[in-house]
Amino acid sequence: MAAGGGHGRGSWGSHGETAAYGAEGRGLEAPLANGRARLNNSRRGAVTAEGTVCGIECCPRRGGPQRAMLRRALRLGLGRGLLGRGLGTWRGDSTLDWDGKVSDIKKKIQSVLPGGAWNPLYDTSHLPPEHSDVVIVGGGVLGLSVAYWLKRLEKRRGAIQVLVVERDYTYSQASTGLSVGGIRQQFSLPENIQLSLFSVDFLRNINEYLAVVDDPPLDLQFNPSGYLLLASEKGAAIMENNVKVQRQEGAKVCLMSPEQLRNKFPWINTEGVALASYGLEDEGWFDPWCLLQGLRRKVQSMGVLFCHGEVTRFISSSNRMETASGEEVTLKRIHEVHVKMDRSLEYQPVECAIVINAAGAWSGQIAELAGIGKGPPGTLQGTKLPVEPRKRYVYLWHCPQGPGLETPFVIDSSGAYFRREGLGNNYLGSCSPTEEEEPDPGNLEVDHGFFQDKVWPHLAQRVPAFETLKVRSAWAGYYDYNTFDQNGVVGPHPLVVNMYFATGFSGHGLQQAPAVGRAVAEMVLEGSFQTIDLNPFLFSRFYLGEKVQEHNII
Amino acid sequence: MAAPKASLHLVAPIWKGGPRGIRGLSRTVAPEGNQRKGRTVLQFLADRFYDVQALREYLLRKQVSKVHQKNRSFTYVKEQYGPYIAAAYFVLKQGGAVKFQGQEWMRPNGRGRFSLEFFKFQAVPVEAVDASGCAINYQGLDNLLALKELQSLSLQRCPHVDDWCLSRLYQLAGSLQELSLAGCPQVSERGLACLHHLQNLRRLDISDLPAVSNPGLTQILVEEMLPNCNVLGADWAQGLKLGPEEQSQDTARSIPA
Numbered sequence: 001m002a003a004g005g006g007h008g009r010g011s012w013g014s015h016g017e018t019a020a021y022g023a024e025g026r027g028l029e030a031p032l033a034n035g036r037a038r039l040n041n042s043r044r045g046a047v048t049a050e051g052t053v054c055g056i057e058c059c060p061r062r063g064g065p066q067r068a069m070l071r072r073a074l075r076l077g078l079g080r081g082l083l084g085r086g087l088g089t090w091r092g093d094s095t096l097d098w099d100g101k102v103s104d105i106k107k108k109i110q111s112v113l114p115g116g117a118w119n120p121l122y123d124t125s126h127l128p129p130e131h132s133d134v135v136i137v138g139g140g141v142l143g144l145s146v147a148y149w150l151k152r153l154e155k156r157r158g159a160i161q162v163l164v165v166e167r168d169y170t171y172s173q174a175s176t177g178l179s180v181g182g183i184r185q186q187f188s189l190p191e192n193i194q195l196s197l198f199s200v201d202f203l204r205n206i207n208e209y210l211a212v213v214d215d216p217p218l219d220l221q222f223n224p225s226g227y228l229l230l231a232s233e234k235g236a237a238i239m240e241n242n243v244k245v246q247r248q249e250g251a252k253v254c255l256m257s258p259e260q261l262r263n264k265f266p267w268i269n270t271e272g273v274a275l276a277s278y279g280l281e282d283e284g285w286f287d288p289w290c291l292l293q294g295l296r297r298k299v300q301s302m303g304v305l306f307c308h309g310e311v312t313r314f315i316s317s318s319n320r321m322e323t324a325s326g327e328e329v330t331l332k333r334i335h336e337v338h339v340k341m342d343r344s345l346e347y348q349p350v351e352c353a354i355v356i357n358a359a360g361a362w363s364g365q366i367a368e369l370a371g372i373g374k375g376p377p378g379t380l381q382g383t384k385l386p387v388e389p390r391k392r393y394v395y396l397w398h399c400p401q402g403p404g405l406e407t408p409f410v411i412d413s414s415g416a417y418f419r420r421e422g423l424g425n426n427y428l429g430s431c432s433p434t435e436e437e438e439p440d441p442g443n444l445e446v447d448h449g450f451f452q453d454k455v456w457p458h459l460a461q462r463v464p465a466f467e468t469l470k471v472r473s474a475w476a477g478y479y480d481y482n483t484f485d486q487n488g489v490v491g492p493h494p495l496v497v498n499m500y501f502a503t504g505f506s507g508h509g510l511q512q513a514p515a516v517g518r519a520v521a522e523m524v525l526e527g528s529f530q531t532i533d534l535n536p537f538l539f540s541r542f543y544l545g546e547k548v549q550e551h552n553i554i
Numbered sequence: 555m556a557a558p559k560a561s562l563h564l565v566a567p568i569w570k571g572g573p574r575g576i577r578g579l580s581r582t583v584a585p586e587g588n589q590r591k592g593r594t595v596l597q598f599l600a601d602r603f604y605d606v607q608a609l610r611e612y613l614l615r616k617q618v619s620k621v622h623q624k625n626r627s628f629t630y631v632k633e634q635y636g637p638y639i640a641a642a643y644f645v646l647k648q649g650g651a652v653k654f655q656g657q658e659w660m661r662p663n664g665r666g667r668f669s670l671e672f673f674k675f676q677a678v679p680v681e682a683v684d685a686s687g688c689a690i691n692y693q694g695l696d697n698l699l700a701l702k703e704l705q706s707l708s709l710q711r712c713p714h715v716d717d718w719c720l721s722r723l724y725q726l727a728g729s730l731q732e733l734s735l736a737g738c739p740q741v742s743e744r745g746l747a748c749l750h751h752l753q754n755l756r757r758l759d760i761s762d763l764p765a766v767s768n769p770g771l772t773q774i775l776v777e778e779m780l781p782n783c784n785v786l787g788a789d790w791a792q793g794l795k796l797g798p799e800e801q802s803q804d805t806a807r808s809i810p811a
Contacts, residue, residue: 204692204718208618211611211614211618213600213607213610213611213614214597214600214610221742221744222717222718222744223717223744223747224717224718224720224721224744224745224747224748225744225747225748280724280751281721281722281724282721284721284744404775404778404779405743405746405747405750405775405776405778405779406747406748406750406779423743423767423768423771423772423775424771
């Protein structure tokens, strides 16, 4: 009954009573001594008369004094129940291990509540988890691509816990959303061509790679119009060489003479053009925001955790070791990543095994936090990650008499480029500034004078119809510019052994993201590149001074 | 589902998800009626049980692999009998029709069976292919692109023909004179832009393309792109709104399409 709480039902036999009285070890003994004796009698009486449990209301035969005793028993019993003498005591334990019992109960409650880490003082659901196998710094297309491939290539479902830390959920300054969105295979390095070829294959089959049950398929809005690169006399030999390499790797590119160019695209002024290379297939432009959202929803469905925060610190440990040749080297290992919450001083130390630096234009800062580059210049410790943000402008203009629907992505020999946008004779384009004219990357303000002075003359010279155009809008975005050789950095750092890079692509990050993500995931899971060999893109080339340079970059 | 607790506040309004997260969006695109009810139950289960979710993903993958199986390349047939026979076999197996030069149209019967008598036409080029309604996709198009004397290609109502497929058609530029893309749900104006390679094209049918955003304007642009071609499709006046003075005149009369 009441003294037994809800548990007394079956245990109203003798052992239940002794249990109840046994649990009363401390506390209320002395005052209750007489009462207990009385209760004993009254309860026994109740049992023998009634058998099993019955409510007090069902014992009308009880006389006055016995009823009073029952009421007292009720009060005491309720009191006992409220004290929470809990689960273990009702099972007939006669040992009085009170402290042990309390901690047992607490552990049981902890295991029942979701989330594991039970903190009764404040809510921690907005913080990232305390442990994560892989922490990816940066939630742009490269970071999400690495997350996707890590989850896809893991050996067992749920084997790897991945956390993506992204500072700005609106992606207002991220290079992915501000990108012009082109993809081409017309590079001079075979690695770049292979990366691009796989990425195009990924984009073509994106609804098989990124399919989420019950969600609508992705529409990338891919324009397969190809790229047209124009070369002057000086660059013609390099272009021919490049096209040879591209065709060897499997890209479908053809060379065109100025005559053929005039026939095919009558709106081009071929003065000064000696040779042109035209991509026939697998080249064009698409919507990068759609790719980003598709990746985000797919990786969420695969179980990757997201955190809206900023990485402020790495806690690492160092080991002095000797190489085979007897030199001393200090190897560092990152143990914790401190993730600071947005607009607050609160931070969460996330214990991790691997950190992936996919922070785009800010990768250099993240590398500095990890201590890369802190050492005497000229040594491996003193080699910084040479990735810095560089501002690039993009202008959108309208030209009613401009080139038609078949216009490819045209890159002039002067560096100016443009492409069509939509059906309404709108065009997007710009030009890369030279080293001396580099704008200040502190903000994303657009310099309209740059279009007037540097871009328009080249465009008007190449396409006479562009002499009358009207700029509709413009924006600026960052390149994660690799000042060393303008190609990506992929793979682990030789000294900070668990930091992997996937950054520094200087304007090609979007078009190579799916393939680079797979390469980094292979490096993390297998220890070496399996499908595309990106060993020339490792960090060590900065120390060894081996530049892998691309010819003709935008 | 392993939806994170620290949810993305930017994602929630777009996907109209709330606690459902990204799955909520499918409700807005789900068809009405019984199918919708059934979908909700399955979706309910898939949200709560990993097994149901894995089963649904498996079924989805099986659907996709069925299309792949249909579009496998017949390398053995190609090596033994040549590209024309391989292409004809591929088209007939998919349920389309094929016409060799100087012969009649060959198509499978109601049950999908066709005679193999065309295997003797090894040196006869294929002149016309009618792949209407077939499940032909990017990979399957490999078989057709070897036909260097193909004059007429009909890809009407093919559900898997999209812009990527159109970007491959430049390989038939030497001979193709007639192309029909009517009713393909995945073809948009971006794929039509690649057709400028087909300089020998004389008839192009681009009517009833639901993915094209502005059919009238696209018609004009395609006509400009292919000056020697007769482009059938949307009427250029379709989608144009009447100006204010014309509107007042036409209130009584019906507007001509």
